[in-house]
Amino acid sequence: MTLDYEDHYCKMCGKYDKSAWVNGGYCYDCFKLHNLEKIRESIEEGEPDTFSSDYVVCPYCGNAMSNEALIDYPELYEDGEHELLCDECGKTFEVDTMVSYNWETHKMEDD
Numbered sequence: 001m002t003l004d005y006e007d008h009y010c011k012m013c014g015k016y017d018k019s020a021w022v023n024g025g026y027c028y029d030c031f032k033l034h035n036l037e038k039i040r041e042s043i044e045e046g047e048p049d050t051f052s053s054d055y056v057v058c059p060y061c062g063n064a065m066s067n068e069a070l071i072d073y074p075e076l077y078e079d080g081e082h083e084l085l086c087d088e089c090g091k092t093f094e095v096d097t098m099v100s101y102n103w104e105t106h107k108m109e110d111d
């Protein structure tokens with residue numbers, strides 16, 4: 001498989017991102033926005049699919065809160081169900097947090 005120009009430049013903003021091809025031709029930032037757009041479309045269609053690892057998206061109005069905005073809500077980083085008030089539409093919605101862990105092990109050094 002050979003990679004050419006389009007594989008290393010974002011088709012949305014034109015920024016160089018050597019892994020753009022992994023994200024369907026988008027740089028990391030545009031890929032996030034692209035996914036957010038899809039979430040907002042699903043809300044408009046009446047079947048909210050708000051699953052995201054980048055944003056907490058209000059299922060009523062599509063308002064997205066990024067990691068930076070969530071610093072004030074440390075409980076959202078804990079596994080389980082939480083409630084959040086949307087500051088855009090004023091409605092309260094439920095947030096399911098799914099925390100995943102990764103482990104890697106190494107042999108102890110021989111002595």
Ligand SMILES: [Zn+2]
Nearest residue numbers: 010013027030
């Ligand atoms: Zn881009």
Ligand SMILES: [Zn+2]
Nearest residue numbers: 058061086089
């Ligand atoms: Zn909202």
